[in-house]
Amino acid sequence: MKHVQYSRYHGGSKALEYVEVPIPKPKAGELLLKVEAISNNPVELRIQDGLMKHFLPLRFPFAPGTDVAGEVVSLGTGVKGFRPGDKVVAHIHVLKGGGYAEYAIASSSRVVLRVPEISASEAASIVVAGYTALQSARQVGIKSLAGGCEHLNVQIIGASGGVGTILLQLVKLSGAHVTVTCSDRNIELMRNLKADEVLDYQTQQGATYTSPSGRRYHRVFNCAHFVPLSNFSAQLQPNARVIDLTPTRRSIVVAMVNKVSLRSPHRFENFYMWDNQEDLQTMMELMGAGKVKAVLDTTFPLCKAGDAWDHCLKRRCAGKIILCSSPPISS
Template identity: 45%
Template sequence: MIRPFLPSRFPFVPVTDVAGEVVEIGPGVQGFKVGDKVVSKLKLLRGGGLAEYAVATTELTVKRPPEVTSAEAAGIPIAGLTALRALTKAGIKLDGSGPSADILITAASGGVGHYAVQLAKLGNAHVTATCGARNINLVKSLGADEVLDYKTPEGESLKSPSGRKYDYIIHCATGIRWSTFEACLSERGKVIDITSPTAMLTSVIKKMTFSKKSLVPLVLNPKGGDLEFMVELFKEGKLRTVIDSIFPLAKAEEAWAKSMDGHATGKIIVTLE
């Protein structure tokens, strides 16, 4: 059981991302003790993050080093691991040892997008990103090579300012048609979609038409090793969490409302402190 720091989520999605301090351990638990600072992803069906105490499993709980604050850590489990999974799905080697790739990241100032930009740059990728005008400088500071205002004609068409075709598109936005993606992809380019419930159907249709370009639905299957890897990157100063705002638990409803508005920059955090 831990006393958590909490990121807000939509009201119909259980809050599963927490960071805090271990206050009690169950029988047979090894590797943790009362007083340990940790970050954890709770069970999806159980949730329980918006509370003074939360029950976590050892499989998806890792120790948080002092270099990483609770607020930073609370944003990692779902958004950070989704970004990690997307870049891994794209075959990007995060130690920079692989070949360079041209990558587009949509909604790059959002929760998943801002982590994806940083991870892609660790993987030696050329990153084009989309976001709102007010966040262009922020996304550039995260490492993006080219940034498009999504409300401009260039941003709507997703065209690279330098004329590049994308090997991969990490799609973190909504409302973009496949035809828009297809025009921007390289011959064997892939769209890795974390947003659309129809992505699986589109993926099947593209395979049936024998297109070399494809859409790849992303299914998150987090592992403790992945979470530990992400926390280590934070410890080494290679990643950071952009925090939009912090709300006390008593104002969690306001945090939800802001999250639902869809224009948060980075993560919204709910805290007990």
């Protein structure tokens, strides 16, 4: 089979190799999947650039890829609830990888059945992005997906990306009033996803996160680069909670200082995703019921994974970048 790998840190897309390797065999508790679609995640590029090399080093050659949708080929011993031919979506551990391939191994505890009406590309798009949106909303107290949060004013910064487009839909299900910030080319998309107010970040109003209706925010989700709390503190309600979905060293330090500070009336915190099969099932059910829809930016063939990475680095995506596996060879 073909898969994509790299043998060193740094180098970005130029370090990726499209090579022939044996089809893996599932061990106990694992499934072998024939991959149909893989969702690209920005963190995969950061890991290749050495994000965790000092405390969680990779074994080279390493094949990236965590969010996959495909068909069950075979089962390892002890696997229950699945059978060959099942259409599924899976989350592979980020340090195990292997999703950028024609066939991939996934732990049965990280796999759920795919709703028949949902395509492989759509299913793959809501794994890590869905986890992040659902879990971050819960972290700041937005737990209902059937109303009940009508009293909340929410701001989503960088709402047109893979996480932001899902988060917007989930927060709207809670009943909250949602103001989003994005580039001018994505304003119509945000309106189609039912944002109540849309700010162009290149305008004065967008740069200061000022609600057109004069609302002050109870919750702020930052899906973009780190934004200092001082940049929008004037727009916040007392006791507002601000959550950074892409933690950096700077945001981690700010969150630590904020936690022990007695002066700030607002809470700044970081989000860290965890794998949860039930959350993946929830996202699949929401998508199957038409309550959440996938937003797909561009699709690339697996052999063009480098182009997908380059496109991701431009930071101009609306929704998710998808890789489609090449026609599989015979097993």
